[in-house]
Each structure stands twice: as C-alpha cells, then as structure tokens.
Amino acid sequence: MTEQPGAVACSVCAAPRDAESPVQALMWVREDERGRVRWLCPRCARTHVRDIEAKLPSEYW
Numbered sequence: 785m786t787e788q789p790g791a792v793a794c795s796v797c798a799a800p801r802d803a804e805s806p807v808q809a810l811m812w813v814r815e816d817e818r819g820r821v822r823w824l825c826p827r828c829a830r831t832h833v834r835d836i837e838a839k840l841p842s843e844y845w
C-alpha cells in the first residue's frame with residue numbers, strides 16, 4: 785500500500801505531520817482501518833494507545 789507523502793494529518797486532532805520535527809514525525813502511528821490509513825500524532829497516540837494496541841496487526845510491532 786502506498787502512502788500519500790505530504791498529505792498526512794492526525795486523524796484525531798488534525799495536526800499536519802509536516803509541521804513536526806523529523807524526530808516527532810517518526811513517532812507518528814499509522815493505523816489501517818478497512819484499507820483506509822489513519823495517522824495519529826504522538827500526543828494522540830499516547831492517549832489512545834490501548835485502543836491502538838487492541839487493533840493493530842502484529843506485523844506493525
């Protein structure tokens with residue numbers, strides 16, 4: 785699956801990943817939900833970490 789470079793924003797707070805520092809950008813979490821890719825910024829990912837862990841396929845660990 786091909787990602788869309790430059791078109792990534794947090795699915796929770798809508799923060800653009802491009803605005804993050806390179807280090808912060810690496811901490812973003814990618815979720816696949818029925819073929820639709822969602823991204824979570826580090827702040828929202830931390831808030832929703834339990835939900836993510838429950839759904840995330842093991843290949844992403």
Ligand SMILES: [Zn+2]
Binds near residue numbers: 795796798827829
């Ligand atoms: Zn966010």
